[in-house]
Amino acid sequence: MSLSRRSILKGAATTAALSVAPMIMGASHGKPKVVVVGGGAGGATVARYLAKDSKGALDVTLIEPTRTYFSCFFSNLYLGGFRTLESLGHTYGKLASEYGINVVHDWAVGVDRDKKTVSLAGGASLPYDRLVLSPGIDFVDGSVPGWDLSHQNRMPHAYKGGSQTELLKAQVEAMRPGGVFAMVAPPNPYRCPPGPYERVSMVAHMLKENNPKAKILIFDPKKKFSKQGLFQAGWENSYPGMIDWLDSEFTGALEEVRPHSMELVVGGEVTKADVVNVIPAMKAGRIAELAAITNDKGWAPVVPATLQSREDENIHVLGDSAHQGDMPKSGFSANSQAKVAANAIRGALTGSKVFPAKFANTCWSLIGTNNGVKVGAAYEATAEKIAKTSGFISQNGEDAALRKQTYEESIGWYAGISKDMFG
């Protein structure tokens, strides 16, 4: 349905609802308007909760360019052959039909904070009372010398869902016997701290079955990484001798990658690889930058209890883009933040009761068949940041039954969070 026809229909519904809904009116006429940019873990959840809980008192629009959201979460399991790509794809039909959300498939290309409007690539301009940005990540130009987005087909990042993941899998499958898979790991902070290492586990799982002499090299700018002990013990047990994790202190810094010759220059040495997975440094999705709410590191600082931008109280930033404190950039975190933000937005626009903010995160990773591990924490909002209050992590030496159960739990979580996002 075109935007204009939808707007007219929505307008008609608004007039009818006005007389019954007790609410604090937004600056614009009619029902208070919330525009959500990005239909991922943060955006889809906040749109759904706003629409569901306000029971028609809010006009919710979701802007998302893709018609099918391919989640990054579980994309590594697809690489390892544990999931199909289709099982990671989700559409927006239910958000529109069951929750009355106005889903617009377009790019947001600008925010006018004074006029409180969002402009779209298609030319439309949408007014808002509150704007939610959950655009995920973009890459920092020049952070991996020699690599830019135009090289993502030769050296895929596979750090946004869908076609990139498919490409990386095809490349690994086509590796020559005994070939080299090299990963350039990202510096902190980045999306999904255990993600690169789960990916290595899954690539190793695939290679062990089809190409057992192949090698995996990880060039890491960090000195340590998430769940390091669990991953390294898992690699030792399941893929002995296949994986080398090389931190820059040991090898020297990565100087450049050469996509045309498939080479990496590290500490003065040239390494040739068959597949190179470049995961560059990250920053907030570009639209946050265009809204001029990002800091000098490229992330958008937020007020912990409400996820409001520190620059503009009418904008909330969720998920990977937000600079919030201790929470890792994960789908679980984005989903958790979305519920707190939805509650705060509804309170501000309709006068509904605002409950105290609570946040949580759990990240499951698969190391090999039926070998799942997890890490998680609870958080609360302080004045400065979202602060960790307690946490847990799987232990080395856990028995097989627990590891299997942890894996099965992660499948349950994937089904649960998908429902929570898309209805």
Next chain:
Amino acid sequence: MSVWTARIIKAVSLAVMLAVSPASGPVAASEIGDAKTGARLFQVCKACHRVGKEARNAVGPHLNGVFGRVAGSVEAFRYSEGLIRAGADGLIWTADSLDAYLENPKSLVSRTRMNFIGMPSAEDRSHVIAYLRDFSDKPSDIPEAEPTSTATDHALDPAILAIVGDPDYGEYLSGECLTCHQAGGLDEGIPAITGWPREDFVVAMHAYKKEIRAHPVMRMMAGRLSDEEIAGLAAYFEGLE
């Protein structure tokens, strides 16, 4: 169990009992029970459980060697999903966990098939546990094994159970649960919690809070919920179809 170990244990038990309370007085939860009294009390359990030489699985699993055993791990016994989950989560039968289970099976294991309303007296439980210990050579043969005594009082304050939860608050808080548990009640990988009787929900959440139940995510989530918040969640989820 060797005669010697048995004698030593009995002697030690007796010494402890004498030191702590007069032999005739009531036995508190933290003390070692009397296996003989336990044998008498075990009659109630016998409807389902066998113990002793040649004991076999019956309606419930046999209880030989129960101390130190991972929950749900007797071979050839068909356990409930809940018990298998609890075992994989790390539930091990110790004096403490057995005490909690005997007091109210559901506090420890959701949807257990152990259809037993529970043994409210801490003293009775300690006797039964002492009796079971006689058939559990694992702890009793090892001098440093944990004692049969039950150190913790697991009972949930009736005032907590009596709190009437606000389902609206529960609905807001449920957002935290619904990242993993499905409102529609799907029970794969992550157990369903919709339509759960209010009291069972409250008892289970407090068991996580007190760290009697093992699952680390749930310990973390429950650990920071107030009594009112748990009551609110219970009220909300009970009403979900």
